Amino acid sequence: SVPVSEVVGVEEGRVHILPKKSVEDTDKDFTVFYVKRCRSGGSYGLLWTLGRTQFSCPSRVLRDQWIKDLRAAVKNYGPLRPRRLLVFINPFGGKKKGRKIYYSLVAPLFELAGISSHVIVTERANQARDHLLKKDLTGFDGVVCVGGDGMFSEILHGLIGRTQQEAGICENDPSAALQPCSLHIGIIPAGSTDCVCYATVGVIDPVTSALHIVIGDSQPLDVCSVHQALTHRYSVSLLGYGFYGDVLAESEKHRWMGPLRYDFSGTMVYLCNRSYAGVVQYIPADPVLSSPRDRTRCLSGCSVCSRSTDRLVRHPSDSGSLHKSHYGHFNSHSEDEWVTVEGRFRCVSLTCMSSSCPRSPLGLSPSAHLADGTGDLILVWNTNPLGFLKYLYRHTGAQDQFDLPFVEVHRVTAVRFSLPSSKEEGEYEEIDKQKTPDSFLCGLCCATPPPVSVWNCDGEILPVTEVFCRIHGQLLRLYARGIEDQARHNCSE
Numbered sequence: 001s002v003p004v005s006e007v008v009g010v011e012e013g014r015v016h017i018l019p020k021k022s023v024e025d026t027d028k029d030f031t032v033f034y035v036k037r038c039r040s041g042g043s044y045g046l047l048w049t050l051g052r053t054q055f056s057c058p059s060r061v062l063r064d065q066w067i068k069d070l071r072a073a074v075k076n077y078g079p080l081r082p083r084r085l086l087v088f089i090n091p092f093g094g095k096k097k098g099r100k101i102y103y104s105l106v107a108p109l110f111e112l113a114g115i116s117s118h119v120i121v122t123e124r125a126n127q128a129r130d131h132l133l134k135k136d137l138t139g140f141d142g143v144v145c146v147g148g149d150g151m152f153s154e155i156l157h158g159l160i161g162r163t164q165q166e167a168g169i170c171e172n173d174p175s176a177a178l179q180p181c182s183l184h185i186g187i188i189p190a191g192s193t194d195c196v197c198y199a200t201v202g203v204i205d206p207v208t209s210a211l212h213i214v215i216g217d218s219q220p221l222d223v224c225s226v227h228q229a230l231t232h233r234y235s236v237s238l239l240g241y242g243f244y245g246d247v248l249a250e251s252e253k254h255r256w257m258g259p260l261r262y263d264f265s266g267t268m269v270y271l272c273n274r275s276y277a278g279v280v281q282y283i284p285a286d287p288v289l290s291s292p293r294d295r296t297r298c299l300s301g302c303s304v305c306s307r308s309t310d311r312l313v314r315h316p317s318d319s320g321s322l323h324k325s326h327y328g329h330f331n332s333h334s335e336d337e338w339v340t341v342e343g344r345f346r347c348v349s350l351t352c353m354s355s356s357c358p359r360s361p362l363g364l365s366p367s368a369h370l371a372d373g374t375g376d377l378i379l380v381w382n383t384n385p386l387g388f389l390k391y392l393y394r395h396t397g398a399q400d401q402f403d404l405p406f407v408e409v410h411r412v413t414a415v416r417f418s419l420p421s422s423k424e425e426g427e428y429e430e431i432d433k434q435k436t437p438d439s440f441l442c443g444l445c446c447a448t449p450p451p452v453s454v455w456n457c458d459g460e461i462l463p464v465t466e467v468f469c470r471i472h473g474q475l476l477r478l479y480a481r482g483i484e485d486q487a488r489h490n491c492s493e
């Protein structure tokens with residue numbers, strides 16, 4: 001049997017859609033298309049393909065009745081099934097195959113499901129963001145992004161910005177309770193890392209993602225707002241200072257290498273062996289609800305996230321469970337709720353989700369939740385090069401990367417990062433010279449190690465040091481359902 005919720009479309013005759021459409025228009029036959037699951041080699045989620053079954057009826061009248069009733073059942077079933085979508089394609093993302101992926105694999109499925117789409121192939125960076133901020137979006141149920149994490153970030157900024165504009169909310173105010181976005185976002189992976197897709201679907205596969213869009217799946221997602229002076233940015237997968245900031249800054253110089261630029265830059269930055277001084281402050285999340293070391297995984301239908309939905313629906317302003325006084329001028333009366341640590345770090349990372357990706361199948365924080373209103377703060381203290389390599393290497397397998405003496409992880413609702421106030425600018429270079437272990441190869445990419453790093457905000461460089469971050473629970477909704485547990489589904493190999 002196939003649940004009605006997973007029927008994609010019903011067509012007259014004997015029909016094939018993928019890889020190429022073909023129709024044999026017979027009187028008594030009809031074809032039902034539905035979601036079919038299969039295991040994916042190497043990935044944790046399930047691959048979805050387009051299943052098809054042909055039916056033959058004794059008469060044309062009976063066949064037409066079946067088609068009519070099945071289509072009505074499908075139509076009535078899912079209120080979240082999109083009817084009209086706005087699609088942005090980045091023709092230059094990843095291996096530059098965005099256009100081909102959309103027209104050969106995705107558009108035929110949208111057509112089969114009766115979805116009409118308005119397609120914009122971007123001609124410049126930030127075109128999608130600006131469109132969402134300024135143009136008329138009436139009639140659209142969702143926005144589809146064909147590209148990588150950078151393209152998703154554009155859509156994220158455009159949609160959140162538009163929603164706050166319309167609600168009259170000031171995004172630069174870190175204490176503002178942001179309005180959740182009403183339009184859903186669908187991601188068709190066509191980038192270099194595709195971390196948001198991997199962490200919310202479990203595989204990087206355009207057909208799987210298109211099918212999640214077609215059947216109107218809905219996955220809420222936490223978003224971190226990052227504030228500095230009067231500017232703001234949003235992050236869902238990685239807000240990282242130190243190693244990940246340096247890797248990104250280095251990789252931007254080698255964009256021409258395509259997806260390989262991260263491997264090259266990662267190696268270069270590792271060899272530079274840098275660490276940075278900083279003060280990290282955070283507000284711990286309620287430890288009764290969950291822990292980043294509880295070895296659970298946020299899977300489709302996750303109970304921790306469902307309970308958070310109830311909490312956030314009952315107290316919408318509770319998103320992040322902070323008081324306005326937390327933000328004040330950084331000296332409010334709730335200062336005692338902040339935990340403060342100071343020292344030298346290899347990297348400081350904050351993620352709202354596991355951030356699993358093909359490079360790291362369990363992710364930066366394997367037990368993080370997609371929609372629990374919290375983020376995981378990972379502090380990697382300065383250590384010797386071999387220790388740091390061990391930490392990085394553990395991301396590639398199942399060994400616990402937090403089980404190392406120089407690594408800490410905390411579930412949090414807000415984070416502040418600043419430079420130690422007692423040290424004057426000039427003193428940093430002195431400290432760096434004294435405390436940084438000799439780098440093997442520093443000089444390849446920099447003459448002397450810089451005193452500060454930059455932030456990597458979902459793959460975009462933030463050239464600032466001191467930031468204030470807050471997690472907004474379930475601010476967005478994706479056309480996805482989280483990673484499906486392979487053990488709970490019958491599927492073909």
Ligand SMILES: Nc1ncnc2c1ncn2[C@@H]1O[C@H](COP(=O)(O)OP(=O)(O)OP(=O)(O)O)[C@@H](O)[C@H]1O
Pocket residue numbers: 089090091092093094095121122123124125126146147148149150151152154190191192193194195459
């Ligand atoms: N037409 C365009 N020309 C140049 N840049 C574009 C265009 N459209 C989008 N962009 C920008 O390209 C950047 C990278 O795109 P995208 O995320 O799709 O691919 P990627 O960098 O290969 O993948 P990933 O972000 O997963 O590493 C985005 O930040 C986006 O703003």
Ligand SMILES: CCCCCCCCCCCCC/C=C/[C@@H](O)[C@H](CO)NC(=O)CCCCC
Pocket residue numbers: 149150193194195237238244247248262263266355357359360364389392393395396456457458459460
């Ligand atoms: C010895 C083996 C070492 C292996 C190291 C593996 C470490 C992998 C951790 C990967 C975490 C990715 C988090 C996601 C970040 C994305 O928002 C961002 C945009 O796509 N990607 C990067 O910044 C790209 C960052 C790339 C870092 C290497």
Ligand SMILES: [Ca+2]
Pocket residue numbers: 222351352353368369370371372373374375
């Ligand atoms: Ca979360």
